[in-house]
Amino acid sequence: MTESHVGRVIDTRKAEGRGALISYLPIGFPDLDTSVDAAVALAENGVDILELGLPYSDPVMDGPAIQAATQQALSNGFRLSDAFTAVERIRARVDVPVVIMTYWNPVLQYGPTRFADDLKSAGGAGLITPDITPDSADDWIAESERTGLDRIFLAAPSSSEARLKQIVAASRGFVYTVSTMGVTGARADVDAAARDLVSRLRDAGAERACVGIGISTAEQVSEVLEYADGAIVGSALVSSLADGGVAGLARTAAALSGRR
């Protein structure tokens, strides 16, 4: 089994006294070229791990900002194979790990084996799978074992201790800690449930727990990194890219990472 690139980056940042900053942006928004430039700009402005969203017709875990962006990408003609192109182009320009966040059906239709092979050869690090759980993911877990790609499952405040153990055991890279009972989108405060869930995940044996959903400001990132191994920012970056282009996005990323 190859070492997890994602895991190594998080461990390095922790050793430096701070956790990792993880960004989310959809591929193909507002168009494929700009989404590649945007990802590179994030990496050049202090983002440690890039999470790229694969646009999907039925994104049940996403709020309005990400729904609108992924819908636009689809309307502009996004094809699944563009995801591998994007990963390859980003990896040619910056040395940060790239994981894909995808709903399950696109992977299923492409074929989990072929998807894993193509992601691996494009230089991708793994998958975040928001609408399947380890008990429904045998085929993906097998492909991840075969290729060494990370498999990042979600843990929720509502998860039982038994399920947290199962999620921790099945995950590789980190566990995506869902901060609140809700879908993606900026919120005024990061839910106190996040701190509790990270602690429960550690009790369940998690090596790395990164928190996502509702994190949009530098203050919230710092607050989360006091107890978690990484902070994931999504909707705020999508809005920043939509409003201010790649230059505006770069400034937002620099502010979030403290490189302003």
Place this chain on the structure above:
Amino acid sequence: MTDLRTVDGPFFGDFGGRFMPESLIAAIDELTEAYETAKVDPAFQADLAELHRTYTGRPSLLTEVPRFAEHAGGARILLKREDLNHTGSHKINNVLGQALLTKRIGKTRVIAETGAGQHGVATATAAALFGLECTIYMGEVDTQRQALNVARMRLLGAEIVSVTAGSRTLKDAINEAYREWVASVETTNYIFGTAAGPHPFPTMVRDFQKIIGEEAREQVLELTGALPTAVLACVGGGSNAIGIFHAFLDDADVRLIGYEAAGDGVETERHAAAIQRGRPGVLHGARSYLLQDADGQTLESHSISAGLDYPGVGPEHSWLADIGRAEYLPATDVEAMEALRLLSRTEGIIPAIESAHALAGALRLGRELGPEATLLVNLSGRGDKDVQTAGRWFDLFDEGATQE
């Protein structure tokens, strides 16, 4: 083929399962456990039976329709009258069961998706009856074409959320209900309307609907002394169809035929025929036949009938299709509307446009099989909600007329 009735999920062959976000698993586990307990609890079954007797109006009638049958090759046609249930469709059968469960698990609020509005009306009705808060998610396209049902739900005290995402129909109403459920799951139960979605919904909804076929099987036997030649139903998600099919699954000689909405025709791009034109995929929590493109993006379905306008189908139907136990055939908008008018004029029964797809199938099948055949058709809903659509379709409104 003697034990198909015992298959209970989570998988039906390769179909079904529970492909859901982790955030909802705890609630689904809770519901599964509550249902497993209730299913074998005589008190729960007695409560439900009493509601069916005194509130829904069960058993529903079996009506023979000879004047309609003259247009169907003289085959004997028997309608299972789910349209006569309180709230006007089969949806109440399932909703009362799930509302009783909601009380059992101690939740005070229910949410539901609706297409034609029949499931929404049934849920709003049960919420009023049980004193539960109620929010219904409905695609914007559907709130427009089924405006009467929107008003009915509001009258019953429900809040209606008009969903403007995606195709603005049933599929997107389900997406939005899932999103809302993630945020409110502690106090809120999701009353799912069709025999699709993640386990336990396909099994639970089927169990609450199978009373249709169980009654009808007895009624047909009593009336004709034999089992029917074929059982026909329309299929969107498939709850009325599985409800009437289930009692006959192990009667190998009885043909089971589901009619999918063919919209402009299954050879066009505008239809909702998931089994006939789709391929297996995962949507809304289950693996089943699905209209999708090469990348697994869900395609928009099309049907004049809001209740059948869904790109997926329940997993038990996908399985019955694959093992060849049930057949799935198309019925177009035009065929359904003609059948709707014919039943209205020959028998004085205005069917829902959804159910009219099964009637269109009966006209075709009757002509094929002739007078020897007995066709049992699930008349799953009544057409009051569709009068506006039919009025436009058949040009029935006086020019310049307005409703006072």
